[in-house]
Amino acid sequence: MFRKLFSASVAQSNLHHCHLLLIPITNIQKPFTPANFIPNLVTESCFVARFQDITPFPRFSSSYSGMGDSRRPLSVPIPAVDKADKSELLRALETSLGSSFSSEPLIPNPKPLIIVISGPSGVGKDAVIKKLREAREGLHFVVTATSRAKRPGEVDGKDYFFVSKGEFQSMVERNELLEHALVYGDYKGIPKQQIREFMGKGYDIVLRVDVQGAQTLRKILGNSAVFIFVVAESEMAMVERLVDRKTETKESLLVRIATAREEVKHLQNFDYVVVNAKGKLENAVTLVSSIIDAEKAKREKSSRNCEDNRSK
Template identity: 65%
Template sequence: MFRRFLATSLSRSSPPPLLHLHPKILQTPNSLLRPYPKPTPSQSLPPNTRSLSSHMGDARRPGSVPIPHVERADRSELLRALEASLGSAFSSEPLWPSPSPLIIVISGPSGVGKDAVIKKLKDSNENLHFVVTATTRPTRPGEVHGKDYYFVSKEEFLTMVERNELLEYALVYGDYKGIPKQQIREELGKGYDIVLRVDIQGAQTLRKILGNSAVFIFFMAESEAKLVERLIDRKTETKESLLVRVAMAREEVKHVKNFDYVVVNAEGRLDNAVKLVESIIDAEKAKVQQKRSVI
């Protein structure tokens, strides 16, 4: 039927070059005109697709170990069943390692309240070790050797320098100040965070030594006028030294760009400054890329 229809169509509407096909179509055996067989379901998908489908089916297949009903079984029974189904025991090791101890460098101009903040931090943070600095300056009223500073002679200090016992040292207002290395190593080894209180010059030196392995915090007053008022109220300076400190403070503020954080210790808001420092420490410890200090 189809062969006759095709031949008739060619004879009626085809151009002359196709007319010679008319008698050949009528003479073609039926076996050559059989329709192409339909593909079976297994042939309709490429081999890779069938394999992927099979694997996906395996992945969705539940484990061979029956898991008890969540509402009826106790926790230990469920844990054992889940471990058996997964083929491994659940680890009790921490999913994330404990944060590394930090070295926190605190600096800023004279009169910004660094010591007041540090005292508050000492009272409320047992995991902080505040490095005691060696100095050649005279002891001030109320200061305790070994607690506030290690008060040493100039000769003793220079001997420490020769023995490479200091991480950093500088001549400040005519007196030497330096940070003993061994003290830092011991406390880092115990897992304590280290707090270093240094002047701007010392912070610059520590930045060169420690790079980005330490946290550098710059303290400042809310305004220059407030800073000068604090220096006056301390009543520890002569008029000459007061003038020097104010002039130096103006220059030191320009170095803030070399620090990681700024804390404004506003008058009457000491607790806010302390909380901000604690928040900075917490934020650093929560970072994925931890700072690691080696002295």
């Protein structure tokens, strides 16, 4: 496995700083990650960033080529900080430290994230996602294909791709779906093409799936995706929402409620739980948005994947 340090130490320097070490790892073989799912699109390699107590600096300007040891910094006077011209001070600091200051980003841009939003029927997944769509940019909400009938107000191609059972079967046969399942008598599936296309453009991806689908996606995506479980504050609140929605028959209500009782037992498979309490939809949306921000700032998830891969 190819590895290369993007950092070099300064010989004879007595400076010891906490410094960023970047290790690109290529030719990784693993079942599925956003990176290898989208070949040549997201990243060619995976960068592990961590702080280590090493000495700076990787680059040295050509002005040091005349030195006996080309890596040794010059000893130059540094002007007084309160009196010196800023650019003069910066130049003197660069010279003393042995390299110019780079304006390049210290770490690569975060890779696109896949966010899986799931939960029992009627907890408000669609309502949360609708608001999230309005609140955030840079997210692509994958439009699920479904064989179920359109509900009032739903728009084909925006809320779902409404297809016949026959059309759905054809999509399965053409291997166009990342995951699919029969949910309450209707098929639902996630088109792969949208994920490829929008991850390639740098978008974070939001997938909305039932709990059964989330379990399948966990097996496919592992820890490379963030799994959020949405719940109502109580079973009563969830049932009331389903009843008030007026989209279900009494038979369908019975199935959905019985299924929901089973589904809450699968909470441990998720990374986060968001309670969507009655009249507090905005709070739930804010929490989901904060989770996305935190996950994008936290790079251990992708680093951990890299570590996992390196050991394989």
